[in-house]
Each structure stands twice: as structure tokens, then as C-alpha cells.
Amino acid sequence: MKEKVFVKNKDIVTRKITDELFIVPVRGKLADLQRIFTLNPVAEYIWHSLDGKTSIDDIRKGIIAAYEVDEEQANADIVDFVTELLEADLIRE
């Protein structure tokens, strides 16, 4: 997964309300699931970095620098979160 880049699904809108970032599915089947997603600060950092250019490895390095977490923890956070996003169809490779 290290070299892979991901892009956000176009059928969603992100909303920042108070200190929470919400991912709101807008169109089609994704929105039909009646779900919204909220992100914690590390997840929010990862989410913003999924821009179709930044690789997973670069995002990992960014997390380590920004949140003072060790490499193992950063790896776990990013793999878990990206897998979750892929399963929910919120991002694509």
C-alpha cells in the first residue's frame, strides 16, 4: 500500500461543524445508506492528504511529524483508516 495514492469519492461533501469534520455522502447508493462519518484529528489529517497525489508513505511520514506518534502506530492508523474508507466507498485508488 505504501506507494499507492487515493482520491476522494466525488459524491461526498465534507462539513466542518464546531471541531468535527463530517463526511456527508450526497449522491446515489452511498447517500442512501443514511450514514455520515466523523473524523478524529489524525483521521482528518489523513483525509485531507488523500488528494490523488500524496502517497500513503508520505502521509505516514506526515503523521509521525505532526502528531508525535511512533512509526508502528502511524502505520496502523493509516492502514486501518484507509481500509475503512475503501470499504465505505469514500475513496478510490
Place this chain on the structure above:
Amino acid sequence: MECPEAVYPDNMHYLRDFTARSASLRVPLSGSLDLTHRCNLRCLHCYTGDHSGDMLVPEMDTGKIISLLDEICDAGCLYLLFTGGEPLLREDFPGIYRYAKEKGFLISVFTNGTLISDSIVKLFEELPPRIIEISLYGATEQTYDKITGVKGSYKKCIAGIEQLLARRINVRLKTILMTMNSHEFSAIEDTAKAFGVKFRLDAAIFPRFNGDLSPLDLRVSPSEAVEKEFSDVERVAQWETFLHNHRQRSSSDDLYYCGAGVTGFYIDPGGGLRPCLMTTTLAYNLLKGSFAAGWKEIASRIREEKTGRDFTCKACEMKLLCGYCPAFFELENGDARIRSEYLCTMGHRRRDNLQNISSKRSPA
């Protein structure tokens, strides 16, 4: 009652922690936008609509509504209800709905279901709403059409529901329980079950906004209303959960302790911003000022409303069970601090029923 969030338990499935944080910060998280008071039906119990014409107001144009959507989005609104009147009567409804969806609101629509067209179904299919709530006033053409005053409206409503469900749009049905349809209540509930959709009932009919008290004649007795409410185990469970989650709120000195003016707001078709649909005495004109300024004003003014020492409901432990609503009291009695005897009796009946259920579960 068209209050989308106040005390009715099945509307409390919010993101609880986030809502509590939003309340402490006075974020206008949940809003109702009344697009028009016009309606193609003439329901006997309706508090608004164009029965006599004196409740119609010049409506905001499309551009004003779009700019308002931008403003309320910036202010933090997430849950948005489009209501009326009949919102689908506005020709610009599809454009307004589309714009709001693309802004990232979670949208509900209250409609009578008689104006569902192929293009509306396609719109909801492409941009799914959180829920489309349709009022079903009867289980037969005879009863439904008598209440709405429009021949053929029952068939159109049922066809509308079928059209939406055929395309898997999320529909919920509700009925306003009244003397004219109470004999069909079970059949209305069965209709909802047959459609496989959620259902709720509301018996708290209130006066028209022009002061006309005639809808009150349609109320069923509080005992009958509560009996029908408690005929369903799920609704009983909802009351129990609601009570469990909200016990601490009942000791407040604030006259209003629901979400109105805390996280909730209502905008009428003419641009009047209020804490909720029924608080007609607190308003801010959005044609003359911004949403942010209006929200600040009404959120502050509603906090200034206190119960007062002699208010009979102040220390009442049944405040959570009666559908307590000062705005309702104001409409019914002309004073927000004079309780509605109708709601009060319903509260007593609910308490008695819940106590009976509890004692049967754990006999002494």
C-alpha cells in the same frame, strides 16, 4: 404537531455527544425551512395553509433562499427540514433541494405526497433525502378526502408513496389522530406496516396561526390518544428510552428547555426566523438582516424567557411526558405560562401507563 424534534422520542436519534456540544456552543444544528404556506389540500386540522388566505405571506424568491442556505450552512446547520404548506408546490423546489444537498445538509421533507412526480422521484433517487415524511390522514378514500377537502387526494397520496417506495426512497408515514380518523387508526398503522415503513402518530392538534380555534374541536380525548399511542410496544419502548435519557432536563428554570433557539430554528416562507415553528412571538426578519445576526438575537431572547415562580409546570415531574411546549400554550391559551390541560392530561395518562407497565414487569 409538526415540531420535528422536540419531545417525540423517535426523533432523538441524533449524534448525542455532538448535539450536546453544539447546544453548549449555540450552533444552529437543526433547522426547518418552510418554503410556502400554500397547499393543494384544505385539511380541517391544519394550523397554516391557505384556508382563508390570511395566513399566506409573500414568499422569498429562489435567490434569497439559495443565499440563506449558504448562510445557515456556514453557521453549522447539518439537519435541514423542507416543509410547508406543501413544499412541492414551489416550482423551484428541485433546484433548491439540489443546491441544499450539494451543500452537505442532511435533508428531510414533509409533504402530503399527492404531488410526487416522476421527476421528483428521480431527484430523490439521485440525491437521497434522509427521510420523506408523508401525512396519511385516513385508511380509506372516504375519510382521507373528507379531512383534506379534496376529492381524489387519497388515491394521489397512496400513488405517491408507492412511487417513492418503488425507487427505494426512505419514506416515513405519520398520522394526525383526530375524531374524524380515530376509527381507522389501526388500519392506518397497518397501511404503514404493509408498506414496510416507519410510522408515528400525533394527537396534539393546535389552533391555526390566525387564532382560529376550530381545529381543536377535532381532538380525540387524551385517554384515547394515549391508549392508541401505547398500543404499540415499540412506541412504549421509545417513551421509556426518552425518559431515561432526559430525566435531568426537567428541573430547569428556563421556560423553553427543548432545542428551540439552542440548536433548532425555523424560517417561515417570508423570511421570518424563529426558534421553532410555534414560537410566533419571537421573530427576526431575515430580509433585513443576516442569519448570523438573527440567530444570535433569537438564541439570546429565548434564554431570557423564564418560568416564573407561580408557573404550574415549573416543578412538575411529568414535564417530559406531556409534550410540554410553552409555544403550544401560547397558541392555545394566549399565554406561554398557562399550561394546556389537554397536554397535561395526556402526560398523566402516559405516566399511569408507564407505571402500570413497570409494575407488571417487576411485581412487588
